[in-house]
Amino acid sequence: MELVKRHVSDKSYKDLRDRDLVKLFRKNGDESAFNELLNRHQSKVYSYIYSMVLNPEVANDIFQETFTKIVTKMDDTYNEQGKWIAWTMRIAHNATIDYLRKQKRYVHVSGPYDEDDSSDYFERMEDEDVVDADDQMIMNEERSDLMRHISRLPEEQRTVVLLRHYYEMPFKEIAELTDVSINTALGRMRYALINLRKYFEEDRQQELKHAKQ
Structure with a gap:
C-alpha cells in the first residue's frame, strides 16, 4: 500500500x-x-x-x-x-x-467461578496513592510476587487473569476473544484464583519456616 x-x-x-x-x-x-x-x-x-x-x-x-x-x-x-x-x-x-x-504447552481447564468472588490481591495492587517509602517498597514487592505467581499459571488461566484485572476486559469480551463460553472463562478465573491463593500460602509457609530457623 x-x-x-x-x-x-x-x-x-x-x-x-x-x-x-x-x-x-x-x-x-x-x-x-x-x-x-x-x-x-x-x-x-x-x-x-x-x-x-x-x-x-x-x-x-x-x-x-x-x-x-x-x-x-x-x-x-x-x-x-x-x-x-x-x-x-x-x-x-x-x-x-x-x-x-x-510448543505443546497449552493446558485446558474449566470450572465454576463467581465474578463477585474476587481476590484482594489485585485490589491492593491498584492503590498508587502511597506516601510512605516503606509502604511503597512493600507494594512493589507485592506486585513482583503477584506477577511471579501469575507467570506460574497455566496459559489459559494466565490469559483470563491478565485480560480481566490488567486490561479491565469484561468476561463477555474475554469469552469472545478466547473463543469459549462465558462459563468457561469464569471457570478459568476460578482456578486461577485458587492457584494464586495456593502460591501465596506457599510463600507464607516458607517465611514462617525461615523465621523459626
Missing part, C-alpha cells in the same frame, strides 16, 4: 480518537495516523504477549507478526463499529496462542 503524506501536526494526531486514526489510515494510507495508533497501544499489546510467553525474543517476534497482520487485514476484516484495540488484542492473542500450541 502506497502511503499518502498528510499535513497534520503531531499534536493533531495525538488529539484524535482511535477510530479517526483508523479512518485516516484506511482511506488515505496515512502512515502518521498508524504510527500514532502504534505508539498509543504498543506497550499494552507487547506486555500482554510477553506475560504469556515469558521470553522477550519470542514476544518481539509475535509482536511484529501481530502488527504485520494488522496492517494487511485492516482494510478487509476490521469493523469500524468495534474498538480498534479490542480487535488488535484479538489478533495478538490468537498469534500468541498459536505459538503456545505449537
Whole structure:
C-alpha cells in the first residue's frame, strides 16, 4: 500500500480518537495516523504477549507478526463499529496462542467461578496513592510476587487473569476473544484464583519456616 503524506501536526494526531486514526489510515494510507495508533497501544499489546510467553525474543517476534497482520487485514476484516484495540488484542492473542500450541504447552481447564468472588490481591495492587517509602517498597514487592505467581499459571488461566484485572476486559469480551463460553472463562478465573491463593500460602509457609530457623 502506497502511503499518502498528510499535513497534520503531531499534536493533531495525538488529539484524535482511535477510530479517526483508523479512518485516516484506511482511506488515505496515512502512515502518521498508524504510527500514532502504534505508539498509543504498543506497550499494552507487547506486555500482554510477553506475560504469556515469558521470553522477550519470542514476544518481539509475535509482536511484529501481530502488527504485520494488522496492517494487511485492516482494510478487509476490521469493523469500524468495534474498538480498534479490542480487535488488535484479538489478533495478538490468537498469534500468541498459536505459538503456545505449537510448543505443546497449552493446558485446558474449566470450572465454576463467581465474578463477585474476587481476590484482594489485585485490589491492593491498584492503590498508587502511597506516601510512605516503606509502604511503597512493600507494594512493589507485592506486585513482583503477584506477577511471579501469575507467570506460574497455566496459559489459559494466565490469559483470563491478565485480560480481566490488567486490561479491565469484561468476561463477555474475554469469552469472545478466547473463543469459549462465558462459563468457561469464569471457570478459568476460578482456578486461577485458587492457584494464586495456593502460591501465596506457599510463600507464607516458607517465611514462617525461615523465621523459626
